[in-house]
Amino acid sequence: MDVSLKGLAQEMRENLLEEISNFKKKIYMNGTIINNPKRIKRQYYKKLPPKSKSVTRPGKWGNPFLIVLEDDVYFVKDKSGNYWGNNNEGYKTKELAAKKSVQCFKGYLSAKVMKGELSLSAFDNIDNIACFCKLEETCHADIIIDFVSQYRNGQTFF
Numbered sequence: 001m002d003v004s005l006k007g008l009a010q011e012m013r014e015n016l017l018e019e020i021s022n023f024k025k026k027i028y029m030n031g032t033i034i035n036n037p038k039r040i041k042r043q044y045y046k047k048l049p050p051k052s053k054s055v056t057r058p059g060k061w062g063n064p065f066l067i068v069l070e071d072d073v074y075f076v077k078d079k080s081g082n083y084w085g086n087n088n089e090g091y092k093t094k095e096l097a098a099k100k101s102v103q104c105f106k107g108y109l110s111a112k113v114m115k116g117e118l119s120l121s122a123f124d125n126i127d128n129i130a131c132f133c134k135l136e137e138t139c140h141a142d143i144i145i146d147f148v149s150q151y152r153n154g155q156t157f158f
Helices: 003-024 094-114 140-152
Strands: 026-029 032-035 038-041 052-054 066-070 073-077 128-131
Touching (some): 038 140, 073 094
């Protein structure tokens, strides 16, 4: 097979896989298709696409649980400086600390929504949720996407 044909076939395959993935993200409800929001990478120098919402710090949707490095150990701290998780021993890797930070955020978001301090209706017409985290990293935006998807489909997340 010609090298250019191989490249074209690979590109077509990737496009098809992306379309299938996007289709799987659509949920049918009452005869209409509801798109779940997707996560995009926020960039300092670029304007967000239409129907996008930034969930970065210091905004109300930003993760208040910070990952800090102290003496070669990662810790999760809140805005008040309180340590969270792992009996204050910290985490060996940033990835483990990020998972704990996101876990803390899930509880925090649940409480805020239940108390009425935050409303998921803020995402009613939003297709993209943007954060500065790399797309392959654990991120609190994934928790927001889960909550919004369940909210849009009339499901409970508590």
